[in-house]
């Protein structure tokens with residue numbers, strides 16, 4: 001059965017692949033699962049039909065037969081569980097890969113999201129100049145620990161897994177900040193993820209949507 005995901009009709013990320021349909025596309029490409037995309041506008045996301053799929057009125061969603069999912073991390077996990085290639089067969093290695101997915105979402109990503117909020121949603125607040133360095137310190141503390149753990153390895157725990165896919169997706173949100181460059185092994189790790197053919201296919205597909213919306 002071909003799953004259908006939702007993505008922005010016109011993504012505010014301007015095709016840089018930062019919207020959260022990107023990790024879902026990437027996971028589907030990694031496992032070789034074809035998929036369809038239903039593009040939604042901001043207003044459509046808040047209408048009952050979409051809210052029935054996603055209680056918070058967001059993208060991405062994932063439909064496969066009578067299964068409907070939301071939350072990019074849960075969708076990647078579902079894809080990884082149903083297909084070979086993103087989770088190791090060995091039970092302990094599999095549990096560790098899942099742990100890295102959670103670490104990406106619940107330990108690394110929160111201060112990165114705080115930064116995005118401070119930069120773009122609280123831009124005029126008079127305390128922003130004081131708040132940003134504090135947030136950046138929290139991000140650096142997480143990046144330093146992650147950098148230490150990764151060391152010279154290519155991936156977080158042996159071969160590439162869903163844990164790396166989610167971690168690289170989270171770290172990419174820092175690309176424009178320049179902070180990743182302070183941790184060369186993390187910058188190289190993200191570059192390794194982005195060089196994977198499945199990442200490239202996913203990236204090109206979401207970019208094509210943005211390009212068509214901009215020129216159409």
Ligand code: GTB
Pocket residue numbers: 011012013014018019020021045057058059060070071072073
């Ligand atoms: N926890 C959820 C998940 O992981 O799936 C979060 C989903 C989410 O944040 N969706 C966003 C959305 O639908 C799009 S991806 N927002 C519309 C709304 O809430 O009304 C977040 C995103 C948006 C824009 C950029 N950008 O411009 O760079 C990057 C990421």
